[in-house]
Amino acid sequence: MTFSWRRRRGGRGGDGKNEGFKGINQDMELTIPTHFRCPISLDLMKDPVTLSTGITYDRESIEKWMDAGNITCPVTNQVLRNFDQIPNHSIRKMIQDWCVENKSCGVERIPTPRIPITPYEVTDVRSRIMAAARLGDARKCQELVGKIKHLAKESERNRRCIVGNGIGSALADSFESFARSSVNTHMSLLKEILAALTWTFPLDEEGVSKLKSAVSLRCMVLFLKSDDLSSRQNAVFVLKELVSADEACVDGLMGIEGGIEETLFQTVKVPICPKATKASLVVIHNMILSSKEQSDIITLRFVRIGLIPLLLEILVDGDKSVCEKALGIMDSICSLEEGRENAYENALTVPLLVKKILRVSDTATEFSISSLWKLCLGENERALVEAVQLGAFQKLLVVLQIGSSERTKEKVTELLKMMNLCRDKVDCVDSSMGFKYVKRSN
Known part of the structure; x- marks a missing residue:
């Protein structure tokens, strides 16, 4: 039994399978022997392996089958005695010979797998x-x-x-x-x-x-401070994984002479690559969220070296992931009085927080609302008036309509009450805004 394969017209059609046939002439029909095709994917096998049941599959396909938790042979349905995959050199050689024979049709030879x-x-x-x-x-x-x-x-x-x-x-x-x-x-x-x-x-x-030992952390911080971009990038990647896995790593980083705050700040300010920027923000966020005593000290250090303007710069045109991380840090900074004061002194803070509500993701919305709520604590009239002028009142009403966490709903409700007292002091944005910020469901 054989399968027939016909290349579609146009040269760029098809579903991306049978990559070995890219050069076949249009409208040329090529017959592929059934035993050259994987019983799972029905594609030409690149690395044929045989199971204990005697059935041959392409290694990639049968590994996906096993990784999914299956313990039977897909063709015979027999329970596998073992999961050994024996390379079928005979079939692989036959497939390679067939590819060579059909080279004139544009078939590329399947390379010998490692x-x-x-x-x-x-x-x-x-x-x-x-x-x-x-x-x-x-x-x-x-x-x-x-x-x-x-x-x-x-x-x-x-x-x-x-x-x-x-x-x-x-x-x-x-x-x-x-x-x-x-x-x-x-x-x-x-x-x-x-x-x-x-x-x-x-x-x-x-x-x-x-x-997370002092010796290892000091070495990584040394690399993070070096001029070698590759080493800096690798160091921040590893530090991100460590602080995410163990909070004790933050204490270790804090104990390093010279501090790491300025180094992380520079890694974000002068980006190496988007991934390194995200990793640096994760490290900063985890450091700020460390134990309460350490958290306040670390947060104020970052505030005093200029982290807030840098975060706002990121929020202007950052992608979803970066914005979420920057807003998470901003929310933590706004938990401290000095952090709130520094944040509000920047003219971009309230406009960007309002803008990010319902514009990036649910996570970004919650962080934006939480930061705005903290800025308006104590009924900060200037912050409230500015937020209302920018359309925050209408956006917050939409947040209540579409749903959010209970904690966020409480903050939204408090903000609306405070803003309602200020609405008669400003010319409000057109309330016909409606639900234009609500994302359509897929």
Whole structure:
């Protein structure tokens, strides 16, 4: 039995499958043998593997099937005795020969797949990395880290296998070990380990404990202050994961001489890349949300170095994710009296907070309302009048109509009561605004 495949007219149609047929002449019909197609995807197999039931599938398709929790063979429905996937070299060679035979039709040869890494191999490399760290063998450790990075780049499957078998903890252990020995001596190796760590999260408890040590944190802050953009980027990525996983990391960062606030501020002010900016904002937010005693100190430090104008600048044209993070920080800053005073002194604060209500996301709306509520505490008449002039009253009515969290509803209600007392003092925005800010449901 065979399947027939006909390329659509126009050269750019189709559903994106059968990538090997990009060059086939229009209207040419090509017959593909059934046993060359994966029984799951019905696409030409690129890496055929055989299960214990004797049925051959494309590796990517059967792995997705197994990752979904299935324990049976899709074709026979038999329970699999094991999950071994044996490469079917015979079928793969036949497919490659068929591709070569049809080269004149524009069929590209399926490349010979690389053998994926196994959990046993990852465990072996993990043990060797930790042994090299204990012996202080930087050359061997760098060689093994390079090998891991190379294998991870080969395929997403390799990366999942590497991460799933604890390589992150070994890297964290090595990072602390060589940082403790001498940062200057092992600078190149530490940069390599840090780069690999960025894609190995989440780490287990042991790995996190190694990275949140004073030695490791000092080394990361050193990289964050360096002129090497790649190292700065990797350092802030790792710090973001650490402060999100363990609040104790904030205490460790606070204990570093020279402080980290100015460094994070500069990372946002002079962006490396959008991801690094978002990561920096996450670190700042987690630092501000630390324990109450530390939180106030950290927040005021950020306020005094000029974080508020920088956040407002981000809000002018930032994307959804960045705006949410910036508004979250602004909301925390407005919890302090000095923070509120500094925020209100900036002419852009109230206009931008009002503008972001119902314009970005539900999260951004809640942060905007909370910040505005805090600014208006004590019936700050100037802030209330300005908000009403900008149409906040109508927007808040819409928020009540479309629904929000109970805490946000309480703040909206309080704001409306306060604003209602000010409405006769200003020329209000046309109340016919209606529901133009409500997003349509998909």
